Amino acid sequence: MHAARNWFAAAVIAACASSPAFAQQPPAATSMSFFVTSVGPGKGGNLGGLLGADRHCQMLAMAAGAGGKTWHAYLSENGSAGHPTIHAKDRIGNGPWYNAKGVVIASSVAELHSDRNNIKKDTALTEKGEMLPGRSDTPNKHDILTGSQPDGTAYPGSDSANTTCGNWVRYFPMSGKARVGHFDRNGNDSPTNSSWNSAHDTAGCSQDEIKSTGGDGLFYCFAVN
16 A cells, blocks of 8 residues: 555656656746846946945845845956956856846856857846837937946056046046947947947946936846856
8 A cells, every 4th residue: 555655656756847847947037147237326437336336236136036146247447556457257257147037148258258148138137027228219228338348358457437437436527438338239230339248438427428328327237156
């Protein structure tokens, strides 16, 4: 009798394991490891430096139920006297990274910075799992702050004011610029303008100047663990 019950239980477990309902599921929102910020700090290019940007990523992730991970902003900083050069690609862990819907964005740093990455309008979701308005929408918010070259590295130190808003602490009008990418990969005909991380420069570092070229002070966040 016991043997029969044990056989029946084993059969049920085996059947369930082979059922699609019990098959291994892709990561969901709780396993999210990549998102575009739904909102920025609201101070233009002044993100409070990298630490302030990281805190913003962590805060948004926590509100979305993914605060158990360590989050870093995908931002570069330029080196200067007493300040090291920091490359965005070195701040984000090793991958793979998934959006809030469990869709793979890239499996590695190398893939992320290649044509094989999966960043586009319908996959570059916010921490809430929502799509942001792109170039064909009003208002357009496809400019994403990165301060980076296409390979994820910082621009030379002498260009810091024109690519990182003075390492993410400037926000007055005409106080520098920032390099941005297009999350929707939509720009002019030039391949550069369709880059996810290095499309063009902003008009300046104030919130209004960043908005004027199609942005809103948003940036990418990656879980490093």
